[in-house]
Amino acid sequence: MPLRSAGYTHEEDRLLCQVYMKISQDPIKCVYQSFDQFWSRVAAAYENGKDASWSKRTKKSIHCRIQTTEKETQKLHACIKQCENIRPSGASNDDIFKEAKLMLLDDPKYKGGWKFDPYDEEDIMGGSSSKKPIGVKKAKLKRKIDEQTSLVINTVEEGKTKLLEKLEKTNPQRQQHLEIQNKNYALKKFKEENKILFRDLNSIQDPNVRA
Secondary structure, three states, X not given: XXXXXXXXXXXXXXXXXXXXXHHHOOOOOOXXXXXXXXXXXXXXXXXXXXXXXXXXXXXXXXXXXXXXXXXXXXXXXXXXXXXXXXXXXXXXXXXHHHHHHHHHHHOHHHOOOXXXXXXXXXXXXXXXXXXXXXXXXXXXXXXXXXXHHHHHHHHHHHHHHHHHHHHHHHHHHHHHHHHHHHHHHHXXXXXXXXXXXXXXXXXXXOHHXXX
C-alpha cells in the first residue's frame, strides 16, 4: 500500500490555484479537451512550476486538492454573504472576513477552520493548540488573518467568473465556426454541380450522357 503523501503547503496551494485558473481560463483548449486532458495539463503545469524540494503530486491528488479548495471556498463564501447581511453598514471587508472565518470555525464539519490560512494552527496559537480554550483560539485566529488567505479565495472565485464569461463568448464562436463550415461545404457542392452543368456537351462522347 503506497504511503500517504504529506499535506499541501500554502506555497503549493497558491501555485496550484494559479495554474488551475490559468488553464481553466483558456477559451479554446478548455472547451475542446477531455476531462483527463485538462487535469493532465494542470498536473504538468504544477510540476513545471513547483520547487524541487516540494513533494511530488499525482494527477489524482491535484484533482482532489482542487475539489477540496473549491468546496471550502464555497462554504466560506456563503459565510461571508451571511456576515454581510447581518453586519451593520460601514463594516470593513476585513471585519466581515474575520467574522466569516469564525462562523466557519463553528461548523462541526470545519472544526479546523479555514485550512488555507498562511499560518499553521500551532504558529497561530503560539504553541500547542490543544491547551488553549476555543475562545482563545478564535481570538488568535481573528488577529492572524492576512492577504494570502484572501488571495486564494479571490483566485478561485474570480477565476470561475472569468471562465463562465469566456465560455459564454466561446459558444457563439463555435456556432459561427460550424455555420462557416456548413456554408463552405454547400459552396463546394454548388461548384461541383456547376462544373457538370457548364461542361461542353461536345466533349462528351457518350450520347446517352449528352442526352
